[in-house]
Amino acid sequence: MYHGIATCFLDSIFQQGLVAGLRHYVPLSADEATAIKVGQRHGKPGILKINAQLMHEQGFKFHQADNGVWLTKSVSVKYISFN
Template sequence: MSAPLSRDQVRLSRRVSMVLRHRPESVGITLDRNGWVPVDTLTAALGITRSELEAVVDGNDKSRFVIEDDRIRASQGHSRRVNVDLDLIPADPPPVLYHGTPSANLEPIMREGLRPRSRTHVHLSPDTSTATRVGSRRSPDVAILRVDTAAMTEAGRIFYRSANGVWLTDAVPPAYLSR
């Protein structure tokens, strides 16, 4: 297991995430149709070394990035405006998954369901501790929602599992949510 990232490495990780998931044009790069970009192209655009990038990739506790051969991409979490095909294969989820959100969001979510908003998919967690950690990024007051994925699958809803273990789906209607 890697040592925790330094403050500068966390800052760089956030920058890499922003570029690969949301705004590649902000540093003058273009992702291929599957979200990949040559490592050398990204490091040159960011003004960093390959070893600095690899330290951030290896030290990221959420495995947000994948380096394969001489290319890199984000595992998931792309904005809709970044049109990439991650070649996700439908997968059978466990019977229940979880979603952590600030408690202030609870009422509209229970009324309207979970929607991807500016992202391509809704992100779901395999356990409550992960959902709590994800939800607490935006607020210390977190509500954990239980998602009845067994019923969703039976109704024909499709799920995917990203390279870093995050479960993805297009939306979760309110009928499949509980506290």
């Protein structure tokens, strides 16, 4: 899965992972194109690749919203990569 971000947030993300903050969940996209659109909202876009399969295997829960977005409570740094 993917998470679109503004690249100015990379340092913070790689220190604390993805956290819901004021939201109840961290939104994840099934495709890169959607993630890019999300990342463009707040500056220069970047795409984080999330190892959701490993997260699921290790007991993390995911829910799919009516709009197709996948939701989870948080994503630890160890499941995140950025190219």
